Amino acid sequence: MSEHEYAGFWVRVGAAIIDSILLLIVISPLMTAIYGIQYWTSQSYFLGFWDVVLNYLLPAVAIIIFWIYRSATPGKMMLKLSIVDAKTGGQPSKGQYIGRYLAYYVSAIPLFLGLIWVGIDKKKQGWHDMLAGTLVVKNKQSIAAHSAPEEQ
Numbered sequence: 673m674s675e676h677e678y679a680g681f682w683v684r685v686g687a688a689i690i691d692s693i694l695l696l697i698v699i700s701p702l703m704t705a706i707y708g709i710q711y712w713t714s715q716s717y718f719l720g721f722w723d724v725v726l727n728y729l730l731p732a733v734a735i736i737i738f739w740i741y742r743s744a745t746p747g748k749m750m751l752k753l754s755i756v757d758a759k760t761g762g763q764p765s766k767g768q769y770i771g772r773y774l775a776y777y778v779s780a781i782p783l784f785l786g787l788i789w790v791g792i793d794k795k796k797q798g799w800h801d802m803l804a805g806t807l808v809v810k811n812k813q814s815i816a817a818h819s820a821p822e823e824q
Contacts, residue, residue: 676761676809679753681791684808690747691735699726732773739769752811758797764806772804 703711706722718724738745743754743763755772757764764772779786779799786799795807 675812676756676807678796679751679808679810680796681788683751683753683810684748684790684796687745687747687751687753690750691745694746695731695734699730702726736769736773739764739772740766748808753808754811755806756809758795758801758805758807764804768804768806772800772806775800775803778803 703723703726706726707714707719711719735745739755742749743756748754755764755769756762757768776787779789790796790798790801797807801807
């Protein structure tokens with residue numbers, strides 16, 4: 673795995689922010705169309721079937737599909753990051769991706785300590801990465817672009 677450069681905490685935060693904004697752009701108009709403007713002012717945590725589908729199931733399915741087909745979410749792709757198997761450096765299995773997504777909850781529940789761990793760990797792994805056996809790395813193209821000038 674020495675040929676890979678690990679993606680650190682702040683670049684991963686940036687990717688998560690990009691992904692969150694993209695999800696907000698897709699989901700917000702749908703929620704407003706279904707529940708009306710009162711969706712945004714309601715004191716209720718649960719407004720119905722579509723609330724669960726659009727806010728929890730759709731993002732989970734979309735993220736896992738992006739991981740399976742692109743080894744990254746749109747935010748990670750924009751920042752030239754990929755998820756790889758920690759042992760081989762290759763593409764993780766579908767089971768690893770699903771486990772990684774579920775392990776986000778393990779990482780988040782204790783005051784987000786498992787996510788903050790990315791900034792502490794020498795391989796920049798959060799608990800979700802450790803549990804799933806994955807790493808987030810900078811793509812080779814982005815490393816090559818920074819390490820050697822292009823020949824003209």
